[in-house]
Amino acid sequence: MQIEQIIDNIYPISPISRAKLLTLFKEVKLPKQSVVLRANQVESKLLFIKKGIVRAFVQQAEEEVTFWFGKEGDVVLSMKSYVEGLPAYESVELLEDSELLEVHSESLQKLFAQDVEIANWGRKLAEQELIKTEERLISIQFKTASDRYIELLNDSPDLLQRVQLKHIASYLGITQVSLSRIRSAIR
Template structure:
């Protein structure tokens, strides 16, 4: 919980009342490598703060497991479309390391927003930051060579290279694992 509160404080001044409310509704949980926190066909009703561990978001396309994104500590994770739209997810979110998380339901977040307006500002700032990262990462992404995609990933999120499974990284970049190994070898 302390990591989550510190994460929020990086963006806003958090009142003692808001902190107490977050502590009362946030549930600290531990999950094992391979466990899912979102699943295709099920509606995501919780948002998670990844205090420690690694998660990947993936989907099945034409029978292939395709990694869409890899998240590290100090990340908010869920199946975002499902969570926001309250519709079944089209993807999975899997923990790829044993992980510690803080879980808060969408319903509790709505109450937090009403009771503590500074948390709406926090959410807006997070949204702006994440949108800018996604925008920069995917801008021109489909026109880049495999090497340029890898270099973009290194510049955007260098920690992923040390922590994530190479097969997942290759899938996220849309290249084969063999191509990724050749690029890394140079």
């Protein structure tokens, strides 16, 4: 996915503002299993996924709990670091060899102060991330694991071909055995 398309999917801006914004992006290619954001560190960058898939997770006791997947067109950031400048709760790992577009928060914040269109783009980005978080919270609180799996099938069927089942089970908050039972029942 091209950066212009990613920008427009968040909030279309004028060609002049887009040109300013584009100067901040640096293309980065990283291999599968790279950790691009780390828990307990202040993360000073945002990453936009041009190609690839990622998972956000937290370490809990002896296991990693996956709570989000990102793919082409998605932004990868720690909202806690981005908004408050505090250490991230989560780590983010690449599940495929990936092409990312990196922008540093500080540079982006400076541009927000100079260009109201870009500031509005940044506001829309934060609003979209808030809505995704709210939808995930509601899903976890009020839907069964089967319902969440069906929702995942409907919203992102490609994830099942691209992500290991252990990560999908973790995302759903169930064991791999329970995931196998759900998958069998749906077939």
